[in-house]
Amino acid sequence: MEQKCVLCAKEAVIKNDPIRDGYLVNCMNCGRYIIGGKTNDTIAKEHDKEQLQILSRFTKEANTSGRRLILSNDTNSITELLSTDNLTDDILNRFSEKDDPR
Numbered sequence: 001m002e003q004k005c006v007l008c009a010k011e012a013v014i015k016n017d018p019i020r021d022g023y024l025v026n027c028m029n030c031g032r033y034i035i036g037g038k039t040n041d042t043i044a045k046e047h048d049k050e051q052l053q054i055l056s057r058f059t060k061e062a063n064t065s066g067r068r069l070i071l072s073n074d075t076n077s078i079t080e081l082l083s084t085d086n087l088t089d090d091i092l093n094r095f096s097e098k099d100d101p102r
Contacts, residue, residue, distance in 0.1 A: 005025060005027035005029065005030055005056075006025075006035065006040055006043050006044055006052075007027070007030050007033075007043075007052045007053075007055050007056040007059065008027065008029045008030055008052070008053075008056050010027060010028060010029045010030075011027075011028065012025050012026060012027035012028070012030075013025075013026040013027075014026075017034060020034070020036070021036060021037040021038075022034055022035055022036040022037045022039070022040065022070075022072070023035050023037070023040055027059075029056065029060075030056045030059045030060060031059050031060045031062070031063035032059075032063055032068050032099060033059040033062070033063075033068055033069045033070070033071060034068055034069070034070045034071065034097075035070075035071045035072070036070075036071065036072035036073065036074055038073060038074075039071055039072050039073045039074075039078070042073070043071070043078070047078070047082075051082055054081070054082060055071065055078065055081060055082070058081050058087050059071075061087045062087060062092060062096050063099065065092060066098060066099050067092055067096040067097065067098060067099060068096055068097055068098075068099045068100075069081075069095055069096045070095055070096060070097065071095075075094075075095060077094075077095035080094075080095070081095070
């Protein structure tokens with residue numbers, strides 16, 4: 001079964017995250033990121049296409065820094081990311097982890 005990225009709707013490899021309630025996503029377009037289980041179920045309903053494109057851009061930027069964003073409603077990461085124009089070091093430190101190819 002083909003899996004789709006919730007941010008860009010393109011093909012992605014999605015695995016259960018063994019550490020937290022969520023998924024490890026590896027998308028050819030958005031890059032690698034982590035999304036919370038509840039967030040994965042609701043993100044497309046709660047955010048419009050433009051907002052999802054912004055999140056996609058930020059996941060790509062984080063990947064170029066060797067980081068993987070953690071998108072979760074529980075940590076308010078999505079709200080903060082959508083309220084900024086730039087992916088700052090502060091945001092990266094709070095809402096990402098060093099990319100681990102697990």
